[in-house]
Amino acid sequence: MLFVLILAGAIWGLGVVMKTPVQARLYMLGLLYVAVLGLQLALPTGHPLREATGGSAALWLLLGAALALILLYRLVLLRLRGQAEAREAEREEAAPVADGPFSDVEIERYARHITLPDIGGGGQLALKNAKVLLVGAGGLGSPALLYLAAAGVGRIGVVDHDAVSLSNLQRQIAHTDARIDMPKVFSAQIAATALNPHVDLRPYHRELTSDIAAELFADYDLILDGTDTFAVRDVVNRAAVAAGRPVLAGAISAWEGQVTLYDPAGGVPCMACVFPSAPGPDQAATCSETGVIGALPGVIGSMMALEAIKEITGAGEGLRGRMLIYDALHAETRLIKVQRRADCDICGGV
Numbered sequence: 001m002l003f004v005l006i007l008a009g010a011i012w013g014l015g016v017v018m019k020t021p022v023q024a025r026l027y028m029l030g031l032l033y034v035a036v037l038g039l040q041l042a043l044p045t046g047h048p049l050r051e052a053t054g055g056s057a058a059l060w061l062l063l064g065a066a067l068a069l070i071l072l073y074r075l076v077l078l079r080l081r082g083q084a085e086a087r088e089a090e091r092e093e094a095a096p097v098a099d100g101p102f103s104d105v106e107i108e109r110y111a112r113h114i115t116l117p118d119i120g121g122g123g124q125l126a127l128k129n130a131k132v133l134l135v136g137a138g139g140l141g142s143p144a145l146l147y148l149a150a151a152g153v154g155r156i157g158v159v160d161h162d163a164v165s166l167s168n169l170q171r172q173i174a175h176t177d178a179r180i181d182m183p184k185v186f187s188a189q190i191a192a193t194a195l196n197p198h199v200d201l202r203p204y205h206r207e208l209t210s211d212i213a214a215e216l217f218a219d220y221d222l223i224l225d226g227t228d229t230f231a232v233r234d235v236v237n238r239a240a241v242a243a244g245r246p247v248l249a250g251a252i253s254a255w256e257g258q259v260t261l262y263d264p265a266g267g268v269p270c271m272a273c274v275f276p277s278a279p280g281p282d283q284a285a286t287c288s289e290t291g292v293i294g295a296l297p298g299v300i301g302s303m304m305a306l307e308a309i310k311e312i313t314g315a316g317e318g319l320r321g322r323m324l325i326y327d328a329l330h331a332e333t334r335l336i337k338v339q340r341r342a343d344c345d346i347c348g349g350v
Contacts, residue, residue, distance in 0.1 A: 109198070119313055142188070142297070144301040144305040158188050159208050164179050171297045210235050217243040222308060236249075258325045264347035300326065323338050
């Protein structure tokens with residue numbers, strides 16, 4: 001056996017020195033294998049030449065079968081690789097080349113927007129270039145996030161320190177049962193990118209405080225406030241006024257919701273103009289205390305997304321200086337005017 005291996009090595013080495021093609025070297029090794037196998041079958045047991053070449057035909061037959069399987073495996077892999085490369089080349093030849101700010105996939109994805117006269121290609125490009133920050137990934141943040149991602153808003157930030165719990169799933173549609181205990185921002189990231197991989201979703205798993213709000217808001221064009229406490233809303237309002245960013249604010253309680261746009265830099269009130277002081281304990285109950293009908297956050301959150309799209313694209317008439325109030329229990333909607341206060345502690349000097 002050792003003799004045959006030495007002879008095979010010599011044949012291969014001599015071929016390398018003489019720069020013989022690999023195929024020719026393999027052919028010579030094949031002839032050696034056939035010759036050795038012939039000796040094993042032709043010579044009687046115990047013959048010196050048979051013993052020098054392994055002593056058994058079975059060993060060489062097993063070795064030959066193993067080599068044949070390896071060669072067959074390589075042949076199949078090469079064929080599959082060739083077929084895959086050919087199909088990929090066909091797809092590349094067939095695919096039209098995109099010319100412009102959108103790929104062909106994006107043009108098809110946003111076709112219903114682009115055909116709208118009030119949006120068109122320019123409005124869709126504005127959405128792609130927009131940077132929107134969602135404060136809160138709960139009942140209001142969930143539908144707002146999904147519709148903004150579906151609309152093609154280029155960058156969406158989501159800031160929330162909470163994790164998904166079972167009681168959230170009655171209304172917070174960006175999350176699932178499988179993601180219970182996952183931080184909401186990462187669950188939201190999974191949901192948004194699954195819906196639209198062209199969106200840059202940036203999760204901020206932290207509590208929004210005045211220490212980080214100003215720097216964070218500076219990176220975004222529009223803020224959506226979907227929080228449920230006056231303290232956090234106050235932080236959002238102060239930071240947005242300081243950064244000169246408009247805030248689309250939504251709020252819900254039981255069966256009622258409201259939406260408005262705060263933007264003192266654009267000549268309309270900030271939150272403190274409308275709500276100058278924190279509500280009393282009996283007026284500031286959260287959803288966990290009062291309860292909330294599950295579909296209501298979907299209605300208000302979708303309105304927030306719609307108003308954000310209008311604000312970005314300049315379509316229609318938005319909620320600047322107006323507050324929309326929706327009573328789901330009685331199916332009533334009202335619009336009230338809101339005005340800036342010159343003596344507002346937050347935006348009076350803006």
